[in-house]
Amino acid sequence: MNTGTFERGTHPPDNKALSAAKSITEAKVPSRVIIPLSQHIGAPCQAKVAVGDLVKKGQIIGSADAFVSSPVHATVSGKVVAIAPFPHTMGRDIPAIVIENDGKEEWAEGIKEHSDWGSLDAAALRDIVKTAGIVGMGGATFPTHVKLSPPKEKKIDCVIINGAECEPYLTADHRVMLEEPGAVVNGLKILMKIAGVSKGYIGIEDNKPDAVAAMEAVTKGDSSIDVYSLKVKYPQGAEKMLIKAIVGKEVPAGGLPMDVGVIVQNVGTAVAVYEAVRYGRPLLERVVSVTGRGINETKNLKVRIGTPLSQLVAECGGFKFDTGKVIAGGPMMGMAQSNLDSPVIKGTSGLLVLDPEESEIAVHGPCIRCGRCIDACPMGLQPQMLSVLAEKGFYEEMKEYDLMNCFECGTCAYVCPAKRPIVQWVKLAKMSLARK
Amino acid sequence: MSEDQHKLIVSVSPHVRSDESVQRIMWMVSLALMPAFAASIYYFGIQALIVQLVTIAACVGFEAATQKIVGKPVTITDGSAVLTGLLLGFNLPANIPLYIPVTGSLVAITITKHLFGGLGYNIFNPALIGRAFVLISWPKAMTTWMEPVKSIASMDAVSAATPLNIAKMEGMGKLVEQFGGTSALYSNLFFGSVSGSLGETSALAILLGGIFLLVRGYITWHIPVSFIGTVALVAAVTGGDPVFHLLAGGLMLGAFFMATDYVTGPSTRKAQLVFGAGCGLLTMLIRLKGGYPEGVMFAILIMNCFAPLLDRGMRSKTFGAVVKKKEAAA
Numbered sequence: 001m002n003t004g005t006f007e008r009g010t011h012p013p014d015n016k017a018l019s020a021a022k023s024i025t026e027a028k029v030p031s032r033v034i035i036p037l038s039q040h041i042g043a044p045c046q047a048k049v050a051v052g053d054l055v056k057k058g059q060i061i062g063s064a065d066a067f068v069s070s071p072v073h074a075t076v077s078g079k080v081v082a083i084a085p086f087p088h089t090m091g092r093d094i095p096a097i098v099i100e101n102d103g104k105e106e107w108a109e110g111i112k113e114h115s116d117w118g119s120l121d122a123a124a125l126r127d128i129v130k131t132a133g134i135v136g137m138g139g140a141t142f143p144t145h146v147k148l149s150p151p152k153e154k155k156i157d158c159v160i161i162n163g164a165e166c167e168p169y170l171t172a173d174h175r176v177m178l179e180e181p182g183a184v185v186n187g188l189k190i191l192m193k194i195a196g197v198s199k200g201y202i203g204i205e206d207n208k209p210d211a212v213a214a215m216e217a218v219t220k221g222d223s224s225i226d227v228y229s230l231k232v233k234y235p236q237g238a239e240k241m242l243i244k245a246i247v248g249k250e251v252p253a254g255g256l257p258m259d260v261g262v263i264v265q266n267v268g269t270a271v272a273v274y275e276a277v278r279y280g281r282p283l284l285e286r287v288v289s290v291t292g293r294g295i296n297e298t299k300n301l302k303v304r305i306g307t308p309l310s311q312l313v314a315e316c317g318g319f320k321f322d323t324g325k326v327i328a329g330g331p332m333m334g335m336a337q338s339n340l341d342s343p344v345i346k347g348t349s350g351l352l353v354l355d356p357e358e359s360e361i362a363v364h365g366p367c368i369r370c371g372r373c374i375d376a377c378p379m380g381l382q383p384q385m386l387s388v389l390a391e392k393g394f395y396e397e398m399k400e401y402d403l404m405n406c407f408e409c410g411t412c413a414y415v416c417p418a419k420r421p422i423v424q425w426v427k428l429a430k431m432s433l434a435r436k
Numbered sequence: 437m438s439e440d441q442h443k444l445i446v447s448v449s450p451h452v453r454s455d456e457s458v459q460r461i462m463w464m465v466s467l468a469l470m471p472a473f474a475a476s477i478y479y480f481g482i483q484a485l486i487v488q489l490v491t492i493a494a495c496v497g498f499e500a501a502t503q504k505i506v507g508k509p510v511t512i513t514d515g516s517a518v519l520t521g522l523l524l525g526f527n528l529p530a531n532i533p534l535y536i537p538v539t540g541s542l543v544a545i546t547i548t549k550h551l552f553g554g555l556g557y558n559i560f561n562p563a564l565i566g567r568a569f570v571l572i573s574w575p576k577a578m579t580t581w582m583e584p585v586k587s588i589a590s591m592d593a594v595s596a597a598t599p600l601n602i603a604k605m606e607g608m609g610k611l612v613e614q615f616g617g618t619s620a621l622y623s624n625l626f627f628g629s630v631s632g633s634l635g636e637t638s639a640l641a642i643l644l645g646g647i648f649l650l651v652r653g654y655i656t657w658h659i660p661v662s663f664i665g666t667v668a669l670v671a672a673v674t675g676g677d678p679v680f681h682l683l684a685g686g687l688m689l690g691a692f693f694m695a696t697d698y699v700t701g702p703s704t705r706k707a708q709l710v711f712g713a714g715c716g717l718l719t720m721l722i723r724l725k726g727g728y729p730e731g732v733m734f735a736i737l738i739m740n741c742f743a744p745l746l747d748r749g750m751r752s753k754t755f756g757a758v759v760k761k762k763e764a765a766a
């Protein structure tokens with residue numbers, strides 16, 4: 001078996017048993033969906049419909065001319081009832097198109113199946129991916145077609161499918177690999193064809209041996225695809241760590257995976273790519289793990305993009321306690337939500353509800369210079385220096401300590417015995433420097 | 437519970453934290469000192485217990501008082517003052533007048549720790565500064581050691597020089613003779629049946645605690661190994677007796693419990709190796725050439741000054757940094 005890992009990192013309890021055994025079930029289609037015009041990194045979309053318009057499922061309702069962007073689609077058929085700023089899981093209100101579901105589930109015209117997708121060329125495939133609005137579904141939401149269009153001087157040698165799912169609690173990718181391994185592999189093959197490479201990898205943390213087995217079973221005899229069982233260690237699923245673990249290369253500081261000839265895509269993204277190409281379906285739904293000790297029932301739900309978070313909570317039996325933290329994404333990098341009207345977006349991998357005790361905000365003390373953060377930082381940074389400088393507001397000086405290479409994985413803050421909010425300070429410092 | 441009655445707590449990620457805390461670390465290190473604490477009472481009797489309890493109480497008291505006076509929250513439950521008290525007590529002779537540990541505690545806690553900003557900000561190890569201060573102020577009382585009594589009740593102290601002192605003043609031969617052979621000397625040093633500071637005489641007890649800290653990850657091997665290794669190396673190279681130098685004096689205590697203090701040592705592992713080696717070199721320099729028979733305390737204090745510098749100079753490599761440099765050079 002192929003194995004691997006990266007240096008440093010940490011081991012938070014994975015808590016995946018809460019939902020790992022739950023098969024993916026279809027969530028109720030909501031009576032109205034909220035489709036934010038920005039669900040990706042890059043230029044926000046412009047609305048292509050007006051209030052009162054009738055739209056069909058799969059119809060593009062927002063797009064942008066910029067290259068780094070991704071269109072958004074109606075995920076139900078019905079009537080546009082509002083186009084206005086709306087709460088968003090990223091924390092601030094963002095313009096969104098609200099569609100009243102007519103319940104007819106009518107598909108837009110021009111949905112084209114390709115049972116012969118093997119015969120499509122790279123350009124045609126890339127076009128399908130772009131039109132389907134596919135973005136990185138692990139949470140990063142970077143438009144997939146952009147990743148698949150590296151500048152000419154960057155030679156790509158392989159595509160890696162990220163099935164690490166290193167965030168504690170989350171089990172969406174795990175379930176997808178168990179239940180749709182064929183779609184994952186076909187998605188990978190399409191991605192390899194677009195990238196023009198003959199080598200593909202699937203990296204999975206070894207706390208999911210059943211997923212490793214499932215992926216190995218469907219790739220057996222195919223020497224172009226290798227499945228890697230990776231050591232359970234956070235953040236194994238971070239692109240740079242994953243690449244290091246599988247192909248042994250270090251993405252240059254400040255660089256991108258393509259600088260070492262690699263394209264990384266998440267498991268969910270691979271499935272979305274396959275479904276877009278094979279069935280002509282744009283990205284309308286995704287699997288969301290609803291989990292945590294604060295929710296009555298944990299589930300892995302296939303959810304329409306635009307479904308309000310409150311509906312997922314209701315569908316899982318509601319909250320167990322009267323206070324708690326609700327997080328979009330995982331506990332290490334996810335965003336705590338202040339408003340459950342926010343909808344599920346393309347990058348919403350999980351909805352985690354912590355119980356009151358887990359939700360308590362840690363009181364931080366002074367840095368005792370224990371070095372635990374330094375031993376754990378996957379980027380080899382000095383989080384303790386970053387934290388001390390940030391606390392005093394010395395943001396410029398933080399740059400000398402490679403502030404910009406911190407990708408806010410939270411490993412340092414997780415291990416810190418003084419509970420220092422290092423990520424919060426790093427974010428503040430970056431924002432303040434960006435404003436200058 | 438319906439979602440509109442639900443109070444949502446919001447904070448920045450990460451939303452989970454390890455269960456390690458500063459408080460737990462301090463109490464765990466204190467726990468690791470318990471074998472040596474017990475050994476000190478075994479060898480030096482009730483007197484040892486009194487000195488140590490007074491020192492701990494004084495440290496905790498001065499911490500609370502200082503924090504009250506400057507209007508900061510009182511943090512005595514975090515265990516750090518208790519730990520300082522334990523370490524300071526370990527560095528005193530059993531038969532010392534009690535105003536000395538109290539003064540040492542004041543210097544350790546109020547001046548060395550809180551004048552510099554409190555836990556995390558002090559440059560020097562508080563217990564060691566406290567000890568250095570009282571050693572300089574009351575040299576006689578601080579170097580009047582008593583022989584191990586091995587009786588809880590015994591109060592009549594017989595004073596005796598420490599093995600390091602004898603070796604320095606009268607030579608190794610005399611020392612071996614006094615103990616009736618090299619192996620007897622070694623075994624007395626190992627178990628702690630020699631005169632010296634309360635907590636430092638039993639290498640065995642300190643090793644037990646040190647191993648506990650290593651196994652539980654509260655310290656790493658870098659400082660103890662480089663510190664002790666350097667001492668052994670210098671002893672061997674200069675024709676001394678490495679085993680004697682390892683077991684005598686405060687080396688074990690210093691290497692496992694004082695030089696490893698997070699706050700006053702370097703935090704990067706590479707810097708810790710250099711730090712430990714520096715401590716070892718200076719210890720031997722003082723032991724062999726200096727005016728004091730023992731050099732562990734001053735060695736660590738001197739190296740404390742360099743800790744931030746070492747950290748700065750020996751940063752870990754940023755992920756992907758080398759690749760970038762190579763490209764730039766090409």
Ligand code: SF4
Pocket residue numbers: 376377378379380381382383386405406407408409410411412413422423
């Ligand atoms: S959040 Fe930044 S500094 Fe902290 S461990 Fe992750 S990369 Fe390192």
Ligand code: SF4
Pocket residue numbers: 366367368369370371372373374383384387412415416417418419420703
């Ligand atoms: S883990 Fe926390 S206390 Fe320890 S060095 Fe890092 S920031 Fe300081």
